Amino acid sequence: MDNPKAKIIIFLALTSALSAIFWVLIIRAGSIGAEGGIYTRSAMWCPAIAAIITRLITQRNLRGMGWIPKTPKLLGLAFILPFFYALPVYLLVWATGVGGFDPSRWAMQPGTSPVTGILLILSLGAIKSLLFTTGEEIGWRGLLVPELAKTTSFRNTALISGLIWAAWHMPLILGADYRGQGTPLVYSILCFTAMAVALSFIMAWITIKSGSLWPAALLHATHNLFVQAVFDSATVEKASTHWWIGEFGAGLVITISIAAFVILRVSKPQPSS
Numbered sequence: 001m002d003n004p005k006a007k008i009i010i011f012l013a014l015t016s017a018l019s020a021i022f023w024v025l026i027i028r029a030g031s032i033g034a035e036g037g038i039y040t041r042s043a044m045w046c047p048a049i050a051a052i053i054t055r056l057i058t059q060r061n062l063r064g065m066g067w068i069p070k071t072p073k074l075l076g077l078a079f080i081l082p083f084f085y086a087l088p089v090y091l092l093v094w095a096t097g098v099g100g101f102d103p104s105r106w107a108m109q110p111g112t113s114p115v116t117g118i119l120l121i122l123s124l125g126a127i128k129s130l131l132f133t134t135g136e137e138i139g140w141r142g143l144l145v146p147e148l149a150k151t152t153s154f155r156n157t158a159l160i161s162g163l164i165w166a167a168w169h170m171p172l173i174l175g176a177d178y179r180g181q182g183t184p185l186v187y188s189i190l191c192f193t194a195m196a197v198a199l200s201f202i203m204a205w206i207t208i209k210s211g212s213l214w215p216a217a218l219l220h221a222t223h224n225l226f227v228q229a230v231f232d233s234a235t236v237e238k239a240s241t242h243w244w245i246g247e248f249g250a251g252l253v254i255t256i257s258i259a260a261f262v263i264l265r266v267s268k269p270q271p272s273s
Contacts, residue, residue, distance in 0.1 A: 001058040004147040010057060011143055012164070014050035019043050019168065027175035036176065044132045047139020047168075054143060065142040066212040074210045078219035079126075081202070082226040085259045089251030090231040093244055100236030121229050126221060129229075133220035140165055141207040141216035149208060154269045162200030166193040180248030181237070188248040195253045199223070201260040205269045227252065 001007070022043035029036030055062050069075065094101040106117035140161060148157040169192065172178035179188040206215040232246050244251040 003058070004150040007054055007058050007147050008144065008151075011047075011050050011054040011139065011147075014053055015047050015139060015168070018046040018050055020171075022046065023171040023175070026172060030176060032172055032176055032178045040172075041132050045135030047137075048135040048142075051139040051143035064146060065138065066146070066207065066210070066214070067142075068212060069214040070212045071210045071215070074206055074215045075218055078206060078215040079222050081219060081259065082223040083230075085255040086223075086226050086231050086252065089245060089249075089255055090235060093235065093241065093251070097238075098244060099238055099241035101234060102236050103234050105233050106230075118230065121225065125225055125229055129221040129225045130217060133224065134217045137213050137217035137220055141203055142213040145204050145207050149204075154204065154208070158201040158204040159197060161204060162197035163193070165200060166196035169196070180242045180246065182239075182242050183248065187243075191248050191250055191253055195247055195256055198253060198256040198260050202256070202263060205260075205263060205267075208269045208271060209267070211271050 022039045025039040026032055026036040026043065029039065031037075032040045051065065052062060055065065090099075090101075093099040103114045106114040106121065108117045108120055144164065145157060145161050148160055152160070169178065170189070173188060173192065174185075179185060180191070203216045203219065206219060207213065209215075227247060235241065235245055243249055246252070
């Protein structure tokens with residue numbers, strides 16, 4: 001079956017059905033971490049399982065998913081880009097006093113230096129993060145983006161995949177604790193959705209440009225790493241901090257949108273020769 005729309009429908013139906021099992025478990029646990037952590041990590045592999053099943057049903061093979069890592073320069077960009085779009089947000093928050101800065105929070109254990117802690121975060125933490133984001137990206141950028149790109153423009157591919165990606169997180173935002181702390185729920189939803197869509201323009205670009213799912217998987221991993229484990233963890237929260245930082249604040253919406261605009265102005269989303 002060489003019908004992109006049919007593949008997308010099957011993939012989304014399977015992803016929703018599989019993910020719903022873990023959404024219920026996470027919501028019952030009340031948290032994406034702690035007791036719900038194992039369910040969250042399992043949910044992140046539901047898009048991969050759905051994508052693989054979809055390929056086997058529709059074409060009886062796993063071709064067309066970008067399994068082979070390509071273009072080392074794009075892998076390098078994927079690793080470092082989140083640092084550059086997150087750093088200005090947190091520097092401004094720390095400099096203005098909207099939030100404090102405490103690098104001692106990088107220490108993994110009592111008696112461990114912050115330098116050792118940050119090195120562990122950027123090495124072992126990156127590997128651990130990649131292990132789980134790969135599960136999502138096999139689905140989102142391994143199947144969804146390539147199939148959407150066969151049916152519509154790049155802009156629509158990025159926009160639709162971003163909205164679907166954001167919607168997949170909504171049960172956890174609405175039913176668990178995956179949201180901004182101290183800000184209205186609707187603000188968390190709006191900021192997260194805008195951030196996911198802006199980031200999806202970069203994700204779609206880097207996937208099409210590389211012909212591989214791995215740059216997107218690495219970008220997703222280091223986004224989580226730099227935003228959550230590096231910058232969020234070193235920020236001392238004050239009254240208005242969460243309006244600006246993290247995945248539910250306005251700061252990353254602005255900087256990721258700028259990064260997407262610059263990248264797309266510099267390079268069109270055609271495959272590298």
